[in-house]
Amino acid sequence: MTLKKAVFQAGDPVIFFDKKERSYYAILEAEKIQNIRGDFIPHDEVIGREDGVTLFSQRNKPVHVFRATLSEQVLYMPRGAQVVYPKEIALITTYADIFPGAKVVEAGLGSGALTSGLLRAVGEKGTVVSYEIRDDFINNASKNLKNFFGGMPDNHIIRQMDVYEQFEDADADRLVLDLPEPWRAIENVTPHLRSGALICCYIPTILQVKTCVDELIRSRCYIQIQVIETLEREWKVDNVSVRPSQRMVGHTAFLVFARRVEFGVQPVQPAKSARVEAERALKQ
Numbered sequence: 001m002t003l004k005k006a007v008f009q010a011g012d013p014v015i016f017f018d019k020k021e022r023s024y025y026a027i028l029e030a031e032k033i034q035n036i037r038g039d040f041i042p043h044d045e046v047i048g049r050e051d052g053v054t055l056f057s058q059r060n061k062p063v064h065v066f067r068a069t070l071s072e073q074v075l076y077m078p079r080g081a082q083v084v085y086p087k088e089i090a091l092i093t094t095y096a097d098i099f100p101g102a103k104v105v106e107a108g109l110g111s112g113a114l115t116s117g118l119l120r121a122v123g124e125k126g127t128v129v130s131y132e133i134r135d136d137f138i139n140n141a142s143k144n145l146k147n148f149f150g151g152m153p154d155n156h157i158i159r160q161m162d163v164y165e166q167f168e169d170a171d172a173d174r175l176v177l178d179l180p181e182p183w184r185a186i187e188n189v190t191p192h193l194r195s196g197a198l199i200c201c202y203i204p205t206i207l208q209v210k211t212c213v214d215e216l217i218r219s220r221c222y223i224q225i226q227v228i229e230t231l232e233r234e235w236k237v238d239n240v241s242v243r244p245s246q247r248m249v250g251h252t253a254f255l256v257f258a259r260r261v262e263f264g265v266q267p268v269q270p271a272k273s274a275r276v277e278a279e280r281a282l283k284q
């Protein structure tokens with residue numbers, strides 16, 4: 001799995017960046033011509049050059065070419081399913097503590113956006129296993145991963161299985177669920193997670209969050225249940241005009257994190273019960 005290539009090769013995902021700071025995503029291909037709003041650059045002029053090279057288009061306009069970053073790849077990749085956005089990939093990899101060498105299981109694979117971030121975080125010594133029910137999504141995600149990593153990463157396993165019913169991976173360090181009803185997977189998957197494992201559920205609506213948290217508490221296997229949302233606002237810095245951008249990446253999803261306790265041991269009082277008790281005590 002080669003992530004950084006200083007010299008461009010056919011098959012690399014790149015960004016053409018024009019004078020007006022607009023980005024154009026492409027996979028480099030011999031004999032292909034890049035169309036930049038009616039102006040042109042042959043991919044053959046990029047192949048063999050260094051990441052960050054500045055070229056001149058047919059109309060003699062400067063264009064910078066960069067290897068696509070993980071965030072760019074996620075935003076531009078062909079989508080089968082809705083992707084996890086870069087702002088959540090960043091949070092998931094840090095708050096779910098995806099570490100080099102970890103065994104991470106995720107469901108579902110979707111377009112492979114989050115998978116790219118997980119594979120990067122576990123590194124070559126780690127493993128990512130992705131459960132997915134739809135073969136069209138598996139095909140699309142496989143192409144996306146191949147484009148980004150320059151080949152199928154050999155530490156990635158895809159299981160075409162329904163994670164609500166099936167699970168084949170013992171001793172997972174981390175579990176990430178991004179599928180319509182993550183709470184339905186918890187009972188099936190929890191016995192296979194190692195003690196101390198972290199789980200993260202990516203959930204679009206707050207009523208679903210409630211159902212998920214209730215299930216985590218009901219299972220009596222998790223503590224440190226934490227719900228987080230992140231909003232991303234860019235700032236424009238232009239001479240003396242320094243202000244927030246009018247548009248922002250607002251709500252995309254809530255993230256629910258929790259930690260698996262030792263087998264056969266009752267966790268310390270879960271957050272919800274603790275809150276209910278505290279409220280009762282206050283009223284007395």
Ligand SMILES: C[S@@+](CC[C@H](N)C(=O)[O-])C[C@H]1O[C@@H](n2cnc3c(N)ncnc32)[C@H](O)[C@@H]1O
Pocket residue numbers: 081082083084107108109110111112113114115131132133134137161162163164178179180
């Ligand atoms: C929102 S998408 C995941 C997007 C993915 N995380 C990404 O960043 O590209 C949800 C995926 O879960 C899959 N899925 C739904 N139910 C499933 C199940 N029971 N077991 C496994 N995968 C499932 C869907 O087919 C879909 O691809």
